[in-house]
Each structure stands twice: as structure tokens, then as C-alpha cells.
Amino acid sequence: MEAQNYQLNEAKMFADVNEGTAIVINSITGIYYGMNKFGTAVFENLQAGSSTREILDAVKAIPGSGENLEEVLEAFVQTLLGFDIVIPVSGGSPRIAEIDPEVAKEDGFVPECTEYRDVQELLFADPIHEVDVDEGWKPE
Amino acid sequence: MQISLNADSGSRLHSALKRYVTEDHPLVKELYLNLGDLRTVRVLSYYPGTEGILTREFHFSIVPPVPEPDATVYFWRETSVADLLKRCVGLNIEPDEDETNKNWLEIFLRGGNGELTPIASMDLESEWGARLSFGNEYYYGLDGLGPGSWFKEAHYFVHALFRIVNTPESFLVHGACVGVDGKGVLICARGGGGKSTLSVLSMLRGFEYVSDDFLILERKGTRVEASPIYSFITLSPQMYEHMYDDLGKARFLGVSPWKGKYILDMSGYGDHFRSHYPIKALLFPEITLDAKCPGVFPCSPAEKGKAIVQMAHSTIVQNTMNGFKGGQRDSDFMRCAVQTLGGIPCYRIVLSPDIEANVECLRYFIKTQ
Numbered sequence: 286m287e288a289q290n291y292q293l294n295e296a297k298m299f300a301d302v303n304e305g306t307a308i309v310i311n312s313i314t315g316i317y318y319g320m321n322k323f324g325t326a327v328f329e330n331l332q333a334g335s336s337t338r339e340i341l342d343a344v345k346a347i348p349g350s351g352e353n354l355e356e357v358l359e360a361f362v363q364t365l366l367g368f369d370i371v372i373p374v375s376g377g378s379p380r381i382a383e384i385d386p387e388v389a390k391e392d393g394f395v396p397e398c399t400e401y402r403d404v405q406e407l408l409f410a411d412p413i414h415e416v417d418v419d420e421g422w423k424p425e
Numbered sequence: 426m427q428i429s430l431n432a433d434s435g436s437r438l439h440s441a442l443k444r445y446v447t448e449d450h451p452l453v454k455e456l457y458l459n460l461g462d463l464r465t466v467r468v469l470s471y472y473p474g475t476e477g478i479l480t481r482e483f484h485f486s487i488v489p490p491v492p493e494p495d496a497t498v499y500f501w502r503e504t505s506v507a508d509l510l511k512r513c514v515g516l517n518i519e520p521d522e523d524e525t526n527k528n529w530l531e532i533f534l535r536g537g538n539g540e541l542t543p544i545a546s547m548d549l550e551s552e553w554g555a556r557l558s559f560g561n562e563y564y565y566g567l568d569g570l571g572p573g574s575w576f577k578e579a580h581y582f583v584h585a586l587f588r589i590v591n592t593p594e595s596f597l598v599h600g601a602c603v604g605v606d607g608k609g610v611l612i613c614a615r616g617g618g619g620k621s622t623l624s625v626l627s628m629l630r631g632f633e634y635v636s637d638d639f640l641i642l643e644r645k646g647t648r649v650e651a652s653p654i655y656s657f658i659t660l661s662p663q664m665y666e667h668m669y670d671d672l673g674k675a676r677f678l679g680v681s682p683w684k685g686k687y688i689l690d691m692s693g694y695g696d697h698f699r700s701h702y703p704i705k706a707l708l709f710p711e712i713t714l715d716a717k718c719p720g721v722f723p724c725s726p727a728e729k730g731k732a733i734v735q736m737a738h739s740t741i742v743q744n745t746m747n748g749f750k751g752g753q754r755d756s757d758f759m760r761c762a763v764q765t766l767g768g769i770p771c772y773r774i775v776l777s778p779d780i781e782a783n784v785e786c787l788r789y790f791i792k793t794q
Binding site (some may be wrong): 293299317 | 734
């Protein structure tokens, strides 16, 4: 993983962290995003000026972090870029990233960022049964 | 559990539900609310015992009847949500054993292009009742409404109003608003962020007042105006004690079952309430226990973004409790809120433990702007 720095795309994104969870709103589209706690920790370190390499090193130092960590972190950063949440910036001063081991472990070392738009978030794992009022509906 | 209905089935459910509510239950209260300048809402309560509290709750919003209200809200007492569909349209609902949300039913309307519009949420165990919406008609079948539980249930009203007043030019937000000499500040904070204490004490110290909790914002060109919904406030018991001697015109209504806050009817303070009140600044409170004195500071762009996210997200959270959406479009609201609030100057107000000093700091800030 290359040592790349990123910052919030302030031209269109507003962000807040509440109780360890980042919420980001795209001011142009109104679509908003929520991160799990490990994702929030990674995002906050990026915001604070740590490079992706520095964050990777910090997470690797946590016992149980697994071997595919680099790919997982890379995928997360690509997700943030894909959503336009962050933009790349030239590197700043070296900084030691700070990741709470318990937060990383709690989320299985997988940072996540979820897009929320309208009804999609309602679609739970359960199927949606098509129902006709005349026929009713019962499990098959 | 989730089901979808085609347009014909949805229409028949709507007709049957309306007949059931309006023909099987006696009407106990009809009133009309004007929300901002934009929407008139007819409220029809078929729930016995809600006459007085409805009138008090919306003291400043009640208007004479109009022939064509923009929306209608129905309340009735529903003790058996699980049987509601069967009773109305003979529809049996039996969840699969392996479904995760067995006791929570979401109903969608499936459009011709396959698009799903949520129209109902029902707690089949009845605790949270049944909530359905068909176009501009909103139905709330609830049980256990009483003076102590009204405020909790009245959040259903907020759910309905959130969707009714959301237009490209107006929206309902979770925030507080007070001001001096016609210059208002919108206080952005999540629950527990100091909104009620600062705004209510400010009113008692002579400020003009819109709300401590929910309000309507309207965009009129470059101007943004705030209007109240409720004449109720909530205060923690500690703040109630602090303000007790100044609350002579308030009437105690009960204790909120959510956070143990006291609910007060403030309609006696009508000379302080304002509608269409111009917003000149956003205020983002920071509670700092070791601050020796309060202060107000301009926000950086990042801090302003944080304040706006807090207000917008807090509003969404308040309106999606228990997963109920009922046709609202979050992204429309988010876009409108962010773009409207983004044009207003934003400040941090660092609050000290001395709440009287906080009010005087706010007064000085507004007067010198």
C-alpha cells in the first residue's frame, strides 16, 4: 500500500462523528453515509493527517489483525473515493495513526461505509412478499 | 416482515381503512393547523380523551377550518394491530418462521415500474401501533394514549408533519430557535446537547422564542424563517427546579416516558412565541464543564459542516424511529436542509455550567451582530 494522504472533500461533503460513528452528507445530492466504528477510526485518522500506510502500520500492530488487512483497507479507501467522501492530497508531516484495538476487533478489522438513500435502507434481509388483497398471503 | 401491494390492492386497503376509522369510531376532535404559510393540516381524532391535549399542544398553530387542507391526519384507538388488515380487507398475514422481523410489518406499494413506496409500518404486538399513509392522508392507530404517554406518542405527529411540510422550500427540523429584536439564532444539537435549557431559559429572560425541539424552516429567497409547531416544552427535573420560580405561566402536563423529562404547556407565554422568525445565525453548542465563562466563536468550514450534519441527521433519526418511513425521501430533505443552512453564518457557543451567564452571552452576541 502506498503512503497516500486524503482529506474530506469539503466542496460537497459535510461530516460529523457521534458516539464513534461517522455520518457524512453529500450536500449536492442529499445522499448520506454512515461508517462502522472501525471505519470511523480510519476516517478520523485520515482527517487528522495520517497516510494510508501509517494507518495500516497502526492496525497491523494490533494482535489478530489478519493477513488481508492491506486489501481490506485499500477497499475501504476506494469506497470513500467512490462516494466522493475524500480526495487525495499531497503528504504532510509523518504522523503515528491511533486506532483503538477494541474498536478494530469489535468490527472484525473490517472498516465499512454504507450509503443511505431513501427506501433502500428499509430493505432488510427478509424477502418482500407480493400480496393480493383477494388472495391474502401465507408462507409457502 | 415485508409485503408489497399493487396499486389496486393499495387503493382498496386505503378505502377500507378509511371506512373502518371514520365509521366504526366516533369523532372526538377536529382541528386545523397552519404550519408556516405553506401547509394546512386537518387533524381528526377518533381517540377518546385526546380533545383537550390536542388543542393545548398546537395552541399557536390552530386556524379556522379550510375547505381543502393539504393533508389529513387520523388518530384512532387500535388495540389489535395484528388483526387490522384482516378486519379491513380480509388479508391474512402469517410470517415465515425464519424471517427476522416477525412482529414488525412493513407494507410497500409497488408502482408500475417496480418502484417500492413504503406506505405502512405495523407493530403486530401493538406496542408501537399501526401507521399508514396514502398520499396526503396519514393514519395512526395507537393504544394506551394518556396524559403521561401523550408526548411519546405525539412524536407520531412529528413523523407525519415531517413528511407533510417537506417541500423544496420548507422542512421540519430537530432544533431550537430564539432571538432578540427580530434576529433569530437556530441552535443545532442532538438530543442532550443543551438546546432546551438554553432556549427555554432565554425565553424566560425575555427573548423571542420559536421552539426548543422541533420547528419548521422556510426558505424565502435569501431569507430563512422559523415557525413553531408545539406549545409544549420538555425540561430535565434539574432545570425545572432551577427555573421553577419563573415558570408561573407554564402548566405541568406530565413526565416524558422516554427520558424522564418534565413536559410543560407554555401557551401562557404567547407574547414570546414568534412565527416566520428570521434566522440570522446557526449556533452549535459545546457543553464544557470546566469553562469559566461562555463565549461565541465563528465556526471553521469543518465545524459548520459538523453542526449541519448534527441537525440534519438528528432530524432523520427522530423521524425514522422504529424504521417508519412512510413515503418520505431522506435525500430530498437532506439536500434541502444542507443547502438552506449552508448559506447561514455559523458559530460555536461554548456553554459554561452557569446557565444564566450562557443566556446573557447569547443576548450580547445577538444584539451585537
